[in-house]
Amino acid sequence: MNINHTVTERFIKYAKIDTQSDPTSPTCPSTEKQKDLGKVLVAELLEMGINDAHMDENGYVWNNTKQYN
Numbered sequence: 001m002n003i004n005h006t007v008t009e010r011f012i013k014y015a016k017i018d019t020q021s022d023p024t025s026p027t028c029p030s031t032e033k034q035k036d037l038g039k040v041l042v043a044e045l046l047e048m049g050i051n052d053a054h055m056d057e058n059g060y061v062w063n064n065t066k067q068y069n
Helices: 007-015 032-047
Strands: none
Touching (some): 007 032
16 A cells, blocks of 8 residues: 555545435444444554554544544
8 A cells, every 4th residue: 555645635535435424313323334444444543553542433543642642
């Protein structure tokens, strides 16, 4: 993976990912496809060396920032 993209290239890449929600769903996230963006972000963070990057069951992307201070 090449992480040397411009901000515009990254924005377009992320914007192409379908993250549409379902307003009638009681779950979080409301659709499984909403996790697709998180999966891409976690993969990029891991490739950048942020070894503890992960996504939880609700689609939130996390890491332990204490080790980077």
